[in-house]
Amino acid sequence: MAAVPALATLQPRPIPDYRVVTNHKPVPGGLPGRYPGRVVTVHSPLCIDEVTEKVDVPSVRTMIARGMSTLTGDKDPRDSWARFFDAQDFVGIKVNASGAPGAMSMPEVVAEITRNLITVGVKPASIVIHERGAGQILLPKYDQFVPAGVRVESANTWLGLDPDVYVEVNFFGEEDTRSYLIRMVTDQFTKIINVPNMKDHGAAGVTGCLKNLAYGEFNNVARSHYHAQTETLTFIGTLARVEPLRSRTVLNIMDGLRGVWHAGPFSRDRKYRFYPKQMKFGTDPVAIDRLLIDIIDDKRKKEGVISVWNRDMKYFTTKPEDWERDPNMNRSIREPGHIEYASTLGLGLYDLAKIDHVELTV
Amino acid sequence: MITLRRVRLLAALGAAALIAASPIAQSRTVARIFVTGAGARLVEQGIAGAAPSETSGFQEVPSPGVRYLPNVARATNVPWIDSNGWRFARGLRKANYAKVPAGSAALAAAEAFVFSIDAIVDPDPKDVDDLGAMLRFIRSQEAPPMSELVNIGVVDDGSPVMGEVLNLLTRRNLLFRVVKKPDPGLDLNVQLGTSDFPSEAAVNPYEFAARVRAKLGDDKRLVRLYGTNTVIVRLTGDDKRARLYLLAFGARRQENAGPQAIRVRLVGRYRPLKFSAFGAANEATLGDLRNPGNTTEFWVPDFRICAVIDLERIV
Numbered sequence: 001m002a003a004v005p006a007l008a009t010l011q012p013r014p015i016p017d018y019r020v021v022t023n024h025k026p027v028p029g030g031l032p033g034r035y036p037g038r039v040v041t042v043h044s045p046l047c048i049d050e051v052t053e054k055v056d057v058p059s060v061r062t063m064i065a066r067g068m069s070t071l072t073g074d075k076d077p078r079d080s081w082a083r084f085f086d087a088q089d090f091v092g093i094k095v096n097a098s099g100a101p102g103a104m105s106m107p108e109v110v111a112e113i114t115r116n117l118i119t120v121g122v123k124p125a126s127i128v129i130h131e132r133g134a135g136q137i138l139l140p141k142y143d144q145f146v147p148a149g150v151r152v153e154s155a156n157t158w159l160g161l162d163p164d165v166y167v168e169v170n171f172f173g174e175e176d177t178r179s180y181l182i183r184m185v186t187d188q189f190t191k192i193i194n195v196p197n198m199k200d201h202g203a204a205g206v207t208g209c210l211k212n213l214a215y216g217e218f219n220n221v222a223r224s225h226y227h228a229q230t231e232t233l234t235f236i237g238t239l240a241r242v243e244p245l246r247s248r249t250v251l252n253i254m255d256g257l258r259g260v261w262h263a264g265p266f267s268r269d270r271k272y273r274f275y276p277k278q279m280k281f282g283t284d285p286v287a288i289d290r291l292l293i294d295i296i297d298d299k300r301k302k303e304g305v306i307s308v309w310n311r312d313m314k315y316f317t318t319k320p321e322d323w324e325r326d327p328n329m330n331r332s333i334r335e336p337g338h339i340e341y342a343s344t345l346g347l348g349l350y351d352l353a354k355i356d357h358v359e360l361t362v
Numbered sequence: 363m364i365t366l367r368r369v370r371l372l373a374a375l376g377a378a379a380l381i382a383a384s385p386i387a388q389s390r391t392v393a394r395i396f397v398t399g400a401g402a403r404l405v406e407q408g409i410a411g412a413a414p415s416e417t418s419g420f421q422e423v424p425s426p427g428v429r430y431l432p433n434v435a436r437a438t439n440v441p442w443i444d445s446n447g448w449r450f451a452r453g454l455r456k457a458n459y460a461k462v463p464a465g466s467a468a469l470a471a472a473e474a475f476v477f478s479i480d481a482i483v484d485p486d487p488k489d490v491d492d493l494g495a496m497l498r499f500i501r502s503q504e505a506p507p508m509s510e511l512v513n514i515g516v517v518d519d520g521s522p523v524m525g526e527v528l529n530l531l532t533r534r535n536l537l538f539r540v541v542k543k544p545d546p547g548l549d550l551n552v553q554l555g556t557s558d559f560p561s562e563a564a565v566n567p568y569e570f571a572a573r574v575r576a577k578l579g580d581d582k583r584l585v586r587l588y589g590t591n592t593v594i595v596r597l598t599g600d601d602k603r604a605r606l607y608l609l610a611f612g613a614r615r616q617e618n619a620g621p622q623a624i625r626v627r628l629v630g631r632y633r634p635l636k637f638s639a640f641g642a643a644n645e646a647t648l649g650d651l652r653n654p655g656n657t658t659e660f661w662v663p664d665f666r667i668c669a670v671i672d673l674e675r676i677v
Contacts, residue, residue, distance in 0.1 A: 163625065163659065164652070173572050175534060176588050
């Protein structure tokens with residue numbers, strides 16, 4: 001791994017002794033998927049109103065069409081979608097609602113994704129918008145935006161946890177050492193579309209594709225944060241690699257209409273929101289997340305606050321209110337290195353020189 | 363006391379848990395619960411005994427419960443269990459729950475039941491109905507006595523520090539019994555002043571319990587619970603059966619609920635015979651039974667305060 005930028009006063013801990021238990025075998029085509037290292041970014045100045053935060057649906061429709069067709073090289077975006085999905089698929093859309101309503105996978109974006117799935121033959125009843133937790137998934141009111149029949153579920157409302165797929169690890173002496181994968185991933189979905197946001201994260205550094213999958217599809221994950229130290233560096237990639245999550249996640253669409261540059265993954269204070277007005281498309285979660293680091297860190301630099309790479313303990317506070325009030329305070333020492341670590345597990349390309357990044361504006 | 367021959371027989375049957383006789387193990391399975399005048403109605407109903415006028419044979423103990431203490435690491439609070447299990451392990455046989463705050467009487471009775479202790483409970487008047495319901499539940503659990511299953515021996519010097527160590531071992535479900543000297547038949551013996559457990563290590567009982575856990579190894583722990591850190595277990599059994607008691611101190615669970623509230627892992631291969639839980643839904647059952655290797659795993663659905671799982675050993 002590349003050296004962590006300066007100010008490394010709190011060193012990462014040794015890699016914990018992970019025990020991965022799964023009864024699913026790897027399937028060819030799993031992450032990083034069909035297009036390793038390829039990322040398409042579509043900008044749209046009109047996609048969201050910064051004052052009202054109202055999403056412009058036609059702009060979103062155009063962004064997704066251009067993003068998908070550019071990713072696959074097809075002229076017709078329906079052909080692009082058809083490369084990934086067909087009428088036999090049962091598709092899980094993994095949204096991010098942990099910061100809702102201030103930050104979330106926008107309902108208009110999710111609705112357009114479902115519309116495209118239905119266009120290529122996926123039945124509405126075979127589309128499930130989901131999160132692990134029951135409370136968060138209800139806040140965006142996805143059901144009011146999507147066609148009838150499309151379901152909105154959580155592990156609390158449908159199927160629960162899979163007792164045969166989990167990662168066992170003891171980080172800090174906790175008693176509950178298992179993180180189970182939710183059962184709709186293992187028993188129902190044939191494919192997963194990952195729809196993260198662009199957010200700072202107090203423990204992981206940033207939260208994008210990898211963390212949305214790992215911490216959003218497994219339970220009992222907050223135990224990886226303890227005082228200044230977090231184990232997100234290795235835990236995120238370890239979880240994202242577990243089968244069948246790895247092989248069933250075929251597409252990442254990062255919703256960057258709105259973002260959070262501090263105090264994420266939540267968005268309690270609107271002053272930390274910003275508006276990248278873009279979406280990223282790819283199958284490689286590492287490549288997309290690598291670009292996300294710079295988006296969040298550049299915004300923080302622009303705001304004159306410490307980098308997500310800063311490990312200096314003088315910026316650490318045990319009081320969440322300090323961290324929420326002051327963007328120069330850390331509640332944990334962030335671990336944006338989790339993205340590079342995931343690349344060492346084979347989940348994608350981290351090196352910017354090897355990432356095939358195409359940008360366009362609509 | 364069970365004989366050495368019997369211990370060997372059990373080992374031959376594949377019982378990873380070494381069976382150890384303790385004073386507790388020789389007691390009835392259903393504790394005798396007495397209530398003060400506040401619970402006279404329960405005496406009239408025949409589900410509790412009247413507290414004797416002379417209570418000197420009953421040692422006053424704190425009310426069990428859970429407190430949520432601020433956690434400097436996160437915005438959440440961490441649970442701190444107040445259990446008397448360690449006192450019972452030290453030999454206390456008759457408990458007087460004399461100061462039971464409102465809402466705690468049923469838990470006090472359940473604690474006495476789980477550890478097979480005779481107890482006097484002085485309920486808050488508002489708790490009498492709840493206590494009555496718990497006593498009926500306890501009565502329905504009558505079964506032949508079995509020995510306590512443990513695999514850790516603790517040489518107890520009787521000191522306050524050692525008391526706190528026993529408390530933490532109880533809270534962390536590291537199943538132990540107090541021994542006079544190290545028992546080579548157990549998987550682990552804990553004795554202060556040894557190289558594994560130097561005296562100075564007990565200064566911090568929390569870290570001492572972690573040391574005990576590490577020395578034993580999680581795979582050898584007779585019972586593991588996933589999805590909660592506010593439930594204490596007790597395990598009894600013989601060469602054919604086992605009974606697992608779950609005593610829940612907190613109404614708040616972590617993030618799980620419904621049919622998958624707690625995942626249980628037991629060393630040894632069992633099949634469940636009966637699941638009884640106070641406050642569980644009528645249709646509640648154990649879920650997703652598995653027997654990986656020489657272990658047994660299943661989900662326990664949501665319940666309140668106490669659950670009892672009777673198991674049959676797979677041979």
